[in-house]
Amino acid sequence: MSAPPRLRCPDRQQLVVRPRTIDELVPEDHLVRAVWALVLRWDLTLFLQGIRARGERPGRAATAPQLLIALWLYATIEGIGCGRQLARLCIESDPYKWLCGGVSLNYHTLNDFRVDHDEALDDLLTQMIAVLTQAQIVSVQRVAQDGTRIRACAGANSFGERETLEKHLAAARTHLEAVKRAAADPTLSAQQKAARQRAARDRQERLEEALVELAKVEQAKAQQKDKPTKDHPARASSTDPEARMMRMPDGGTRPAYNLELATDCNSRAIVGVEATNAGSDAGQDAPMRDQVEERAEEAIEEQLIDGGFVSLEGIERAAAEEVTIYAPVPKPRKAGVDRHVPKPRDSAAVAQWRQRMGTSAAKQVYKQRSSTIETINGELKTCRGLGRVLVRGLRKVQCAALWSALAYNVVHFGPILLSG
Secondary structure (H helix, E strand, O other), rough: OOOOOOOOOOOOOOOOOOOOHHHHHOOOOOOHHHHHHHHHHHOOOOHHOOOOOOOOOOOOOOOOOOHHHHHHHHHOOOOOOOHHHHHHHHHHHHHHHHOOOOOOHHHHHHHHHHHOOHHHHHHHHHHHHHHHOOOOOOOEEEEEEEEEEEEOOOOOEEEHHHHHHHHHHHHHHHHHHHHHHHHHOOOOHHHHHHHHHHHHHHHHHHHHHHHHHHHHHHHHHOOOOOOOOOOOOOEOOOOOOEEEEEEEOOOOOOEEEEEEEEEOOOOOOOOEEEEEOOOOOOOOOOHHHHHHHHHOOOOEEEEEOOHHHHHHHHHHHHHHHOOOEEEEOOOOOOOOOOOOOOOOOHHHHHHHHHHHHOOOOOOOHHHHHHHHHHHHHHHHHHHHOOOOOOOOHHHHHHHHHHHHHHHHHHHHHHHHHHHH
């Protein structure tokens, strides 16, 4: 009979001592080091203004905004948009532990920081564009713009008509009063009482806001005289009142926001970000031009947009601002009519636009739109955390979009931003 086989088996009771510093957790060429070095170069004055821990006054010191920015920036680069997941990575993952450097964090701090600094985040994007412009990488003379629908953090069943929302609001007010009366219950701790009151109050406030947003939806539907609204009454969400039911790329209708993005066609850098709850892109081209020109301190000469943006008033305004619009001319309702031939009532600017878009040169320029901004939209949704936002409200969605735009520019222009 043969001898039993000799096997190597794990012994997890062995003592392992590996002394090392936190700095040795990641190699010298790791991306997280570049992210940290980049954050240290930025002017964070707007982030520091709101910190109340000052001088020798009592109280806990605030967490450095450099750390929180670097954590969210690196997390967004990796497609992470959840505060709980990020808090867990700060304990389990070496790159995040390296960033923390021994500073403890909870998901409340992380989540609050992510959505509390919309103006400061916008300023960071402006600082990025300034560096890229100085390095002659970015020029906004020709920009492409597109709107993309991003899934809201709300369910379709949360949308209700006015009668339903008013009924829920009455119930929420009754519940809040009951919770306040139960505050005398000695079996509940002070923390439990506060949590229950906060939840009941938040529910009531969301329903009140939903009724305000419902009035806006009703007004918008009333202006759509050529579309029947009887079969599609106005509704608003009790979960995320500012979200809207929108047609998604797959043809379905879901709660969503409309994210407008602008990119420099030559470098493919994101130069403009604006979250809206408008159901279409109509009229969004002019506000984006204003934003990009203010950010880059440079005039836009050419703007590439798709057919959803096109309006005759918009074409005329762009011409008055000496901006050349490249956008497809809508298909005529009558068969056999050449869309590129000016109409008798067309203004000079509209006539020039129709004729321009019929030329091969204009068609060649317009091809840059799909090859730039639409691929960027796809990357942000697939790799930079915008597949579905986990925050509610326009302001917070704007913050999430800015984080994704910052992460995109860092990934594609990191060495230039570090050397600028």
